[in-house]
Amino acid sequence: MNIDYNERIPNNVDLAxxxxxxxxxxxxxxxxxxxxxxxxxxxxxDMDVYLRTAISVESDGWAHFGxxxxxxxxxxxxxxxxxxxxxxxxxxxxxxxxxxxxxxxxRSELRRLIVTQGDTEPASVxxxxxxxxxxxxxxxxRNLFQVNVEEGRHLWAMVYLLHxxxxxxGREEADEMLHRxxxxxxxxxxxxxxxxxxxxxxxxxxxxxxxxxxxxxxxASLAESGFDPLSRTCRFMLxxxxxxxxxxxxxxxxxxxxxxxxxxxxDTADIRAHGGIDLDTIQKFMNFHYxxxxxxxxQEKSTNAANYYSMGLKGRFQETRIDDDHVLEDAVFMAPxxxxxxxxxxxxxxxxxxxxxxxxEYAKDSQRGVNRFNKVLAHYGIGRELTLPxxxxxxxxxxxxxxxxxxxxxxxxxETWARRRGEWLPSDADYAFVKSLMTPVVAPGRMANWIAPPxxxxxGQPVDFDYVRFH
Ligand SMILES: [Fe+2]
Ligand SMILES: [Fe+2]
Numbered sequence: 001m002n003i004d005y006n007e008r009i010p011n012n013v014d015l016a017x018x019x020x021x022x023x024x025x026x027x028x029x030x031x032x033x034x035x036x037x038x039x040x041x042x043x044x045x046d047m048d049v050y051l052r053t054a055i056s057v058e059s060d061g062w063a064h065f066g067x068x069x070x071x072x073x074x075x076x077x078x079x080x081x082x083x084x085x086x087x088x089x090x091x092x093x094x095x096x097x098x099x100x101x102x103x104x105x106x107r108s109e110l111r112r113l114i115v116t117q118g119d120t121e122p123a124s125v126x127x128x129x130x131x132x133x134x135x136x137x138x139x140x141x142r143n144l145f146q147v148n149v150e151e152g153r154h155l156w157a158m159v160y161l162l163h164x165x166x167x168x169x170g171r172e173e174a175d176e177m178l179h180r181x182x183x184x185x186x187x188x189x190x191x192x193x194x195x196x197x198x199x200x201x202x203x204x205x206x207x208x209x210x211x212x213x214x215x216x217x218x219x220a221s222l223a224e225s226g227f228d229p230l231s232r233t234c235r236f237m238l239x240x241x242x243x244x245x246x247x248x249x250x251x252x253x254x255x256x257x258x259x260x261x262x263x264x265x266x267d268t269a270d271i272r273a274h275g276g277i278d279l280d281t282i283q284k285f286m287n288f289h290y291x292x293x294x295x296x297x298x299q300e301k302s303t304n305a306a307n308y309y310s311m312g313l314k315g316r317f318q319e320t321r322i323d324d325d326h327v328l329e330d331a332v333f334m335a336p337x338x339x340x341x342x343x344x345x346x347x348x349x350x351x352x353x354x355x356x357x358x359x360x361e362y363a364k365d366s367q368r369g370v371n372r373f374n375k376v377l378a379h380y381g382i383g384r385e386l387t388l389p390x391x392x393x394x395x396x397x398x399x400x401x402x403x404x405x406x407x408x409x410x411x412x413x414x415e416t417w418a419r420r421r422g423e424w425l426p427s428d429a430d431y432a433f434v435k436s437l438m439t440p441v442v443a444p445g446r447m448a449n450w451i452a453p454p455x456x457x458x459x460g461q462p463v464d465f466d467y468v469r470f471h
Contacts, residue, residue, distance in 0.1 A: 224315025
């Protein structure tokens with residue numbers, strides 16, 4: 001199923017056959033482009049960037065690679081092809097045919113799920129908008145822009161659903177997506193982790209490692225939805241998300257590698273004087289991003305999450321591969337809670353624990369990445385490892401909110417927390433140091449001193465390819 005790029009809005013949803021929808025989206029498009037111009041990557045409008053563009057939704061060879069002038073990127077609407085006779089696979093409607101229109105009784109819940117997901121997409125573009133000015137290489141600049149254009153496309157994906165299936169209030173929600181802004185005191189983005197600015201590249205790699213991975217898990221559970229258009233949209237978004245996490249994981253890996261090299265070369269852990277990012281700082285950034293991402297999954301015990309599940313709107317990660325009844329009326333799940341001054345695992349109804357279950361999958365996946373960073377450290381003979389902080393560390397949502405817990409899980413009083421916080425989370429001085437390293441490197445193949453080159457280039461191109469051309 002190829003995508004027709006002669007249309008104003010490239011799509012594989014037969015937009016041309018639905019004039020009303022087409023007109024509504026064509027009205028939204030200029031507002032989107034204006035938003036991209038105002039709030040998207042700074043100074044990028046004259047750059048030609050080696051980008052991939054979706055040309056089909058088949059798993060093999062969906063992408064075309066070539067230099068594109070940034071504002072000319074073709075944002076479009078792509079859903080994976082429908083699965084014949086797809087059923088609702090969980091909850092109270094298990095076994096019924098999947099919905100092709102919005103189930104009226106769940107309309108507002110479904111809309112809220114789509115709006116919450118959709119809001120994160122333009123938010124991340126806004127958060128990352130100044131990074132291009134301090135890129136560590138052309139390769140990295142290209143990857144940043146690839147992530148940015150695809151997050152823009154993910155907004156299109158959610159806006160399509162709002163326009164196509166929710167009528168007037170859907171269109172209003174689509175407009176609001178462009179009116180809220182990351183960090184705006186009056187009209188902030190919905191989720192707190194999407195209001196922090198990402199203005200150094202260590203934060204960017206952490207963001208694409210941790211926040212985009214949250215995105216993967218949210219999309220994966222929405223891909224299970226009984227509302228078929230949402231499922232099909234999320235399935236295609238997941239193929240793009242994989243690259244975002246690659247950017248994060250390989251980015252952190254290259255920083256860790258360079259730090260290890262400098263530690264060996266100068267025989268010290270204190271490599272700041274040599275222009276590297278010390279492992280203490282990397283660890284603090286990791287503690288920060290991981291803990292705020294755990295909050296993104298919501299309360300450990302959540303009746304909203306239970307409702308979304310029972311309604312058939314949002315499933316568990318890889319729902320159909322789980323060996324149980326997929327209704328969960330009597331099932332239990334182990335979730336952490338505070339008890340007698342400590343964190344214990346306790347049985348809780350599985351239905352209300354679906355957030356927690358998803359978070360535990362996320363934690364395992366994050367740990368797999370951290371293990372790979374530690375292999376790099378071991379390879380260089382560095383006798384130290386990076387670790388994910390305890391799940392109760394620095395939490396603002398759920399059972400641990402308001403409790404001060406160290407990265408290794410000790411509960412401490414407020415005074416100790418205040419005194420030692422700077423050992424665990426990046427201080428203003430840490431941010432200032434990292435920022436001091438952020439000077440742009442734009443000669444093809446050259447890298448900033450604080451990061452190792454990638455093992456290979458993009459789509460078979462050499463590392464010193466001119467991934468971005470300036471005019
Ligand atoms: Fe996204
Ligand atoms: Fe992403």
